[in-house]
Amino acid sequence: MFRYYLKLGMLSIRKNPVLSALMVAAIAIGIGACMTMVTIHYVMSGDPIPQKSKQLFYVQLDSWDPNEAADEPDEPPDQVTYLDATALLEAGKARRQVVSYRSGRIIQPPGAEARPFDVDVRSTSADFFAMFDVPFLYGSGWDHTADAQQEQVVVINRDTNDRLFGGENSVGNRITMNGDTYRVAGVIDEWLPTPKFYDVTTGAFNDPEAVFMPFSVSIAKEMPGHGNTNCWKPIPDGGWESFLNSECVWMQFWVELHGDNEQRDYLAFLDSYVNSQKELGRFARPLNNRISDVMRYLEAEEIVDDSVRIMLVLAILFLVVCLLNTIGLLLAKVMRRSGDISLRRALGAPRGAIFTQYIVEAGLIGFTGGLFGLLLTWFGLQGIRGLYADLQFVDKLAQLDWLMVLAAIALAILSALGASLYPTWRACGIHPASQLKTL
Amino acid sequence: MEIGPIWRALLRNKAGYVLIALQIAVTMAIIVNAIAIIQERTRLMQRPSGVDEDNIFYLASMSFAAEADVPGMIDRDLERLRAMPGVRDAISTNSVPLRNGGWSMGLALEPGAGQDASGVAIYFTDEHGIDTFGLNLVAGRNFRPEEVAWNDPNSSRWPATGIITRAMADTLFPDAAGDVVGKTVYVNDDDPVQIIGVVERMQAPWNGWDNVENSMLVPQKRDFSYNRYVIRAEPGQRDALMPQVEQMLADSNRERIVKDMRTMSETRKRSYLGDSALVKLLTFIVTLLTVITGLGIVGLASFSVSRRTRQIGTRRALGASRFDILRYFMLENFIISTLGVAAGSILAVLLNMWMVETFELTRITWYLIPAAMLLLWLVGQFAVAGPARRASMVPPAVATRAV
Numbered sequence: 103m104f105r106y107y108l109k110l111g112m113l114s115i116r117k118n119p120v121l122s123a124l125m126v127a128a129i130a131i132g133i134g135a136c137m138t139m140v141t142i143h144y145v146m147s148g149d150p151i152p153q154k155s156k157q158l159f160y161v162q163l164d165s166w167d168p169n170e171a172a173d174e175p176d177e178p179p180d181q182v183t184y185l186d187a188t189a190l191l192e193a194g195k196a197r198r199q200v201v202s203y204r205s206g207r208i209i210q211p212p213g214a215e216a217r218p219f220d221v222d223v224r225s226t227s228a229d230f231f232a233m234f235d236v237p238f239l240y241g242s243g244w245d246h247t248a249d250a251q252q253e254q255v256v257v258i259n260r261d262t263n264d265r266l267f268g269g270e271n272s273v274g275n276r277i278t279m280n281g282d283t284y285r286v287a288g289v290i291d292e293w294l295p296t297p298k299f300y301d302v303t304t305g306a307f308n309d310p311e312a313v314f315m316p317f318s319v320s321i322a323k324e325m326p327g328h329g330n331t332n333c334w335k336p337i338p339d340g341g342w343e344s345f346l347n348s349e350c351v352w353m354q355f356w357v358e359l360h361g362d363n364e365q366r367d368y369l370a371f372l373d374s375y376v377n378s379q380k381e382l383g384r385f386a387r388p389l390n391n392r393i394s395d396v397m398r399y400l401e402a403e404e405i406v407d408d409s410v411r412i413m414l415v416l417a418i419l420f421l422v423v424c425l426l427n428t429i430g431l432l433l434a435k436v437m438r439r440s441g442d443i444s445l446r447r448a449l450g451a452p453r454g455a456i457f458t459q460y461i462v463e464a465g466l467i468g469f470t471g472g473l474f475g476l477l478l479t480w481f482g483l484q485g486i487r488g489l490y491a492d493l494q495f496v497d498k499l500a501q502l503d504w505l506m507v508l509a510a511i512a513l514a515i516l517s518a519l520g521a522s523l524y525p526t527w528r529a530c531g532i533h534p535a536s537q538l539k540t541l
Numbered sequence: 542m543e544i545g546p547i548w549r550a551l552l553r554n555k556a557g558y559v560l561i562a563l564q565i566a567v568t569m570a571i572i573v574n575a576i577a578i579i580q581e582r583t584r585l586m587q588r589p590s591g592v593d594e595d596n597i598f599y600l601a602s603m604s605f606a607a608e609a610d611v612p613g614m615i616d617r618d619l620e621r622l623r624a625m626p627g628v629r630d631a632i633s634t635n636s637v638p639l640r641n642g643g644w645s646m647g648l649a650l651e652p653g654a655g656q657d658a659s660g661v662a663i664y665f666t667d668e669h670g671i672d673t674f675g676l677n678l679v680a681g682r683n684f685r686p687e688e689v690a691w692n693d694p695n696s697s698r699w700p701a702t703g704i705i706t707r708a709m710a711d712t713l714f715p716d717a718a719g720d721v722v723g724k725t726v727y728v729n730d731d732d733p734v735q736i737i738g739v740v741e742r743m744q745a746p747w748n749g750w751d752n753v754e755n756s757m758l759v760p761q762k763r764d765f766s767y768n769r770y771v772i773r774a775e776p777g778q779r780d781a782l783m784p785q786v787e788q789m790l791a792d793s794n795r796e797r798i799v800k801d802m803r804t805m806s807e808t809r810k811r812s813y814l815g816d817s818a819l820v821k822l823l824t825f826i827v828t829l830l831t832v833i834t835g836l837g838i839v840g841l842a843s844f845s846v847s848r849r850t851r852q853i854g855t856r857r858a859l860g861a862s863r864f865d866i867l868r869y870f871m872l873e874n875f876i877i878s879t880l881g882v883a884a885g886s887i888l889a890v891l892l893n894m895w896m897v898e899t900f901e902l903t904r905i906t907w908y909l910i911p912a913a914m915l916l917l918w919l920v921g922q923f924a925v926a927g928p929a930r931r932a933s934m935v936p937p938a939v940a941t942r943a944v
Contacts, residue, residue, distance in 0.1 A: 124840055128833065135826070169655045208605040208798055220603060220798055281607040335654070336729040341695040408900045409819045412578065415896070416571055416826060423567050423830060427837040430560040434844035437557075489818040528556070 103455075104462065111463035118435060122467065125431050129471025129514055129521075132424025134478025137510045139410070139417040141483060144506065145499045146307075146406045150295040154235060154358075155396035159365070161190065161355040162394070163376060167334035168386035172351075178390050179332060180403070181303065181351040184321075186379075191227060195371045196357035197364070198233045201317055202226035203353045204304055205325040207279040209313075211266055221262065221279075222328070224301075224311040225320035231257070231288075233358050234300060239263070241273035241288030248287075249316050255287040257314040263289045282323070284315065296498050297405050299396050301354050304329040306405035307495035327352045349384070357393065369393060425521045432464065432525040440532050447534035460526040461519065468518020472511040479510055547873050554845075558877050561841055565881025565917055568834045570888035573913045574896060575823040577905040582816040588753075590638040591706070591742030593675025594809060596629070596779050599637055599771040600802035602790060611764050612691050614794060621789060622770065623669075627778035628786075630673040633768050634666050636746045637674075637805065638756075639812035643746035648713060648726045648734070648757070656727070659712050660752040661705070662745030665761045671704070673773045674743065679707065681722035681738030684760040691762050699732035700761050706743050708754030710736070748812050779804065831920055838924035842870065846932040853932055854939030863933040870929035871922060878921035882914040889913070 115122040149155050163186055164178035172179035182190075187201040205225050210218045230236070231243035240263075244255045256277065263272055272286045290310075297306040324342045333350035359365050372391040379385045394402060436443075443456060483500040490496040551558050602618070604611060615633050622631035636643035644665075647658025664670065667689040671678055681704070688702055703726075705713075710721040717724075725733050734757075743756045770790075774782045783802060790799045810817075846853075853866055893905045 121840065124836060128837075131829065131833065135829075167655075208603060210605070218605065218798060220800065280605045336731070337697045339696045339698070344697075407815065409815055412896065412900055412902075413819070413822060416575060416823070419567060419571050419892075420826060420830060423564055423571070424833060426560055426564040426567065427833060427840075430557060430564070430837055430841050433557055433560065434841055437848070438844065486818075486822075489821060490814060524556070 103458070107459045107462040108466065110459060111466040114435075114439075114463055115466065118438075121431055121435055125428050125467050126471045126474060128424045128427045128431070129468060129518055130474035130478055132421035132517070133472060133475025133510055133514045134482050135417045136421040137475065137479040137506065137513065138482030138486065139414040140509070141479065141502060141506045142486065142499050143406065143410055143414050145296065145501065146410060147400075148296065149397060150297055150299045151235065151396060157358055157360055158233065158396050159357050159359055159368075159393040160396075160399040161357060161372070162392040163372065163385075164387045164390035165349060165351070165385055166387060170334070171387075172332075172334075176390065178392055179351040181330070181332070182353050182355045183349060183351050184346045184353060185384075186375075187353045187355050189375065190355055190357075190372075193371070193375070196359055196368055198229040198358040200227050200230045200233050200356045201353055202230060202301065202356075203317070203327045204301060204311060204329045205320055206328050207313065207325070209262075209266070210278045210281075212278070219265075221312040223313045223315060223320070223325070225315055225317040225325065227317055229358075230314065233356065234295075237291040237293055239289045239291040240271040241286070243314075244287050244316060249318050252318045252322055253316065254282060254284045254319055255316065256284045257288045257290060258286060259290045259310065259312050260292060262312045279313070280323075290314075294498065297400060299400060300356065301329065302400065302403050302405055303354075305495075306400075306403070307498060309495075321346070359393075365393065421517065425517055428467075428518065428521040429524060432522055433528065436460065436525045436529045439529075443529055443532045444534050447532065453530045456530050456532075457526055460529050461522060464518050464522030464526070465515055468515040468521075469511070471518060472514025475514050476507060476510045479506075543869060543872065544876070547869065547876060551873065551876065557841055557845070561838060562877050562881040562884065564834055564837055565878060565921070566884035566888050568830050569882055569885025569913050569917055570892045571830055572827050572916070573885075573889035573905055573909050574892050575827050576909055576913075577893065578902065579820050579823050580906070581903055582820050585748070586813045586816055586820075588744070588748075589742065590744045590805075590809070591674075591676060591740070592638055592805065593773060594805040596774045596776060597637070597673075597675070597771060597805040598774070598779060598783055598786075598803060599769055599805075600787065600790070601767065601769050601800050602797050603800070604766045604794070604797040606796035609766060609796065611766060611768070612762070614797075615762065615768060618770065618790060618793070621793065622772060622786065625782070625785065625789070627775050627782045629773045629775050630669050631770060631772045632666050632669045632673045633762060634664055634670070634771055635763065635769060636662075636664065637769075637771055637808065638744040638746060639748055639805075639808050640746045641748070641812060645745070645752075646728050646757075648709070648728055649730075650713065650726060652727045652731045652733070654730050656730075659709070660750075660755060661709055662747075662750075662752070662756040663759055664743070664756060665759050665763050667760065667762060670758050671740065673771055675773060676743055677741040678704075679739050679741050680719065681736070683738060684758075689760040689762060691764050694764060697729065699728050699734060700759055701733065701735060702737045702760055703734045704738040704740060704758040705736055706740055706754060706756045708742070709756065710739050712752075712755055831916070834917075835920050835924040838874065838921055839927060842874065842925045842928035843931075846870065846928045849932075850935055850939055853935040854937055854941075857935065857937035858940040866933040866935070867929050870925055870932055874921050874925035874929075875918070878918050881921075882917050885917070886910050886914070 162178040163182055165183055166172040166179050171177060191199055191201050203225055205223045206220055207223050208218050208220045228244055228246045228249050239260060243257055248255050263269060266277060267275060272289060275286050276283050277286060293310055298308055298310060331350050331352040333348060335349045337348045338344045357368060359368055369391060373389055376385050376389060376391060480502060487496055487500045619631055619633060622628055644663040645660055646663055648661050649656035649658040668684045668686050671683050707719060710719055713726060714721050721736050721739060725735050728734050745753050745756050772786060787799055787802055889910060896902050897904055
């Protein structure tokens with residue numbers, strides 16, 4: 103019977119080409135607008151490291167001004183001080199812990215003609231690569247002794263390796279940055295966590311840094327942070343050394359913990375650490391330590407732009423208008439065919455049969471609308487890329503994956519079925535013979 | 542008028558008309574709120590930065606030699622830059638308005654820790670700062686060359702003078718009516734800064750900052766391997782000058798990188814990229830939505846005309862003129878539209894209240910509601926005109942035939 107109804111549906115669509123085209127267009131445009139924004143929102147609010155996002159925790163300690171919270175009403179600062187980062191790293195109470203901050207260097211390629219170029223640098227500690235599941239093309243990260251001995255080693259990304267070594271395995275080779283020589287320990291394969299969760303303070307959708315180096319080395323080289331540095335207390339005189347010992351927050355600290363017990367234990371450790379610091383005259387605010395897993399951290403940092411959320415709301419309402427339009431048109435179509443329906447009913451078709459017939463027809467329209475909607479979504483995403491052409495990361499956001507394709511078609515069919523419920527119900531209510539006399 | 546009969550006819554086929562009215566209502570809610578957002582973003586984008594945007598460009602210089610003499614290099618660079626034909630003036634500074642990266646501090650009226658401080662954006666500059674940025678000094682004086690010093694890397698003490706914007710002056714001294722020259726404020730808890738001048742306007746580097754109009758020029762040159770040159774060209778010379786400047790700086794010293802050269806106009810475009818994209822998207826949505834609603838009205842009106850062909854014929858046979866029929870359908874649409882826009886006004890306000898709550902938007906201005914009503918009435922009348930005209934063409938003889 104289904105195939106017969108499908109055939110009937112096709113016939114009916116062909117019989118009223120204009121009305122049917124209007125319905126397909128309304129659904130397609132609504133789906134296109136809606137799915138464009140849903141896709142962007144979905145990528146922006148996606149989980150960048152699904153296999154571990156429940157085990158990685160961002161650490162915040164309330165070391166801020168006793169007179170004023172870092173962020174109202176009572177939020178701790180969103181980064182940590184050098185003093186606390188090094189103390190927590192030293193304590194090593196979690197399975198893994200990583201300190202990191204963003205900086206920059208200038209690479210001087212060998213040869214007189216080669217032009218030096220600048221790169222973003224992530225200064226971090228040994229656990230970074232294992233903790234964040236960083237894929238390696240060649241070699242590996244450095245170990246804890248390299249951190250402790252301030253070894254001049256680096257991990258470089260694939261692009262930098264292509265540029266300096268023509269893509270060869272460069273492990274063990276040397277590179278020169280700002281006059282110092284570093285040994286290449288590893289080369290990272292393509293790695294684009296979106297959002298760049300491990301540090302969202304300098305653009306949540308930027309690419310990862312090109313070079314990674316031990317943070318003990320970058321501190322010794324007095325490499326300043328290229329992210330946000332926030333201070334509530336003036337830095338005493340004395341240059342770099344006093345800056346390191348100041349209350350300025352400028353580093354990120356992550357820990358890896360498995361299960362509730364480890365989380366509880368780590369929080370207890372943080373509290374006891376802060377209490378011991380209170381005795382030294384720091385941490386004048388009440389205890390307010392926090393560990394947030396990846397998704398909670400991203401949510402708290404509000405990385406999804408308000409514009410995107412506004413557009414999402416408006417796009418959903420837009421789809422509502424398109425559906426109201428479709429319901430109206432379907433109703434018109436059903437009413438026009440009252441004669442057919444009452445004839446079928448008079449010839450013995452039960453209500454269920456009428457219902458199935460019209461639902462199948464609506465589903466057909468929804469499916470067609472969904473396909474066109476998918477096409478419009480693709481155009482919509484291209485349009486968004488064009489609008490934001492100057493922001494490279496938009497390319498990463500405006501991408502359809504198979505899940506979004508399925509979602510678009512499913513949403514289209516559901517919308518069409520939802521829209522057809524009322525008209526179909528009206529169709530089922532048409533009495534046999536009531537319309538026959540006017541035929 | 543035939544409002545009575547039209548109303549009773551509407552009631553006999555409620556569903557179709559309710560749908561159209563609902564569609565008009567939701568459309569109106571979207572349009573009103575979208576236009577309110579467009580207005581707000583446009584207003585933000587039109588705020589002047591206070592600097593001579595047409596003629597300014599800037600670039601960064603990064604030295605990487607281990608023992609670089611940065612102060613010597615900066616002084617030499619500035620001397621060369623200021624001597625170039627086509628250059629009006631040049632400085633070394635840390636940032637420019639709208640660049641979205643910079644330095645901020647707090648200014649307090651009293652010394653000591655824990656005082657209430659107002660956020661202020663800091664621009665380090667020398668006595669050429671006002672001329673290079675093209676600022677309008679409205680009170681006091683510019684820095685004297687002897688007031689400008691190099692920073693001491695081992696000291697966090699602050700220079701003793703500063704030039705602030707009018708907005709900053711009003712924030713610090715609301716009762717002084719801009720008469721603040723000679724007053725002292727405190728930065729870094731205890732360092733006094735005497736205000737020696739006031740400029741009309743200079744925005745902070747962050748366009749979304751609450752204190753975006755609060756800035757201070759500080760008479761200091763920074764001994765830092767990463768510094769930024771801001772160059773103001775003579776009118777019309779900017780584009781020709783940019784490659785020359787880049788070349789000159791790159792050639793004069795091989796132990797540095799010159800990069801990120803950008804004009805102020807480009808900076809403004811990038812700074813408001815999100816806002817201008819949102820404005821374009823919303824304009825597109827508003828237009829598309831109006832068209833879709835119009836098409837929906839056309840579709841349903843055509844259907845209702847073709848369903849009532851016999852009744853129309855009968856009315857014509859009983860003496861109704863073509864104009865009567867036309868008026869009937871136009872009036873019918875007007876009634877539906879009125880119901881739609883009435884519901885739409887309520888929906889628009891509710892949606893706006895929710896959006897204000899959720900996204901910190903400003904409220905809609907009152908006149909948007911009547912304006913959107915008028916627009917949708919016109920769209921409705923325009924959309925129904927075609928089908929209504931076709932209805933008026935139905936010959937009276939139809940009444941006697943079976944359709």
